[in-house]
Amino acid sequence: MANEIKKLSDANLTVGYVAKRSGVKVSTLHFYETKGLIRSWRNSGNQRRFKPDVLRRVAVIKAAQAMGITLDEIKQTLATLPDQRTPTQKDWSALSKQWQKKLDERIAYMQRLRERVDGCIGCGCLSMSKCPIYNKNDHLGENQSGAILLEQD
Template identity: 55%
Template sequence: MAEETTLSKDHWLSIGEIARRAGVASSALRFYEDQGLITSRRTAGNQRQYLRSTLRRIAFIQAAQRVGLALSEIRAALDSLPDDRTPTRSDWSRLSKSWRSRLDERIAELERLRDDLDGCIGCGCLSLQRCNLYNKNDRLAERGPGARILNVGIPSEL
């Protein structure tokens, strides 16, 4: 980071301060750093220090995880931010707008789960192998492993 050498000590926070302010464990910060999501510098005593702007990155990471983005997607988004300056509100807004379709998909998935789950609970079998409603004669096994109905919805031929 080019700006790091010109910043006063007020721009840097210890790992404990960042953890407290962000509401995450220090171990989470070390994990984020190992994954290339945030960076730190080391003091003469080998203690981690983070730029104050790291708080925004952590908030972004947490929001992205809640949306369901994979760490690789989060890293790619963070990598698109400028290196030569602190990201602006506009930079963050651009990234969050790119999540809209992902959020819409997630909402639809959750609604499908909510609407179909009561049918399974009401029937009581809770078994896709014996379920006469959604999987008569275990027909979904032919389509591969996993929760086929949850992943793609109820096939029209069932």
């Protein structure tokens, strides 16, 4: 009970303040909360209040999203922290290393696309007279559709 009272007394930031300070909309904070990425408490007037460390947590979420990490991936990674704590500098180092492999894979994928974009749009449309991977009689269309050739290794 005493621990819960301490959490409530620490939770004194309004949703408007957190939105302004973190640079996200109030609706985004509500969304993050419904997804379990951040947490608020209710005061005696039933208003949301946040602990100051929510600002760092939102910053981590925004940084991860900027790297292309999905909210589900962010949630899974944050769930590995003890007691749902906000990441420390040491935690951020570990979290970012977990995401580095995903970033490397995305970079490699984008480089493959860049190398192939000149020669083929990858859909088997046969509209290019110099297609390097000519899809005679649209045999690829029997199994798949869309820009499938670009994604093949």
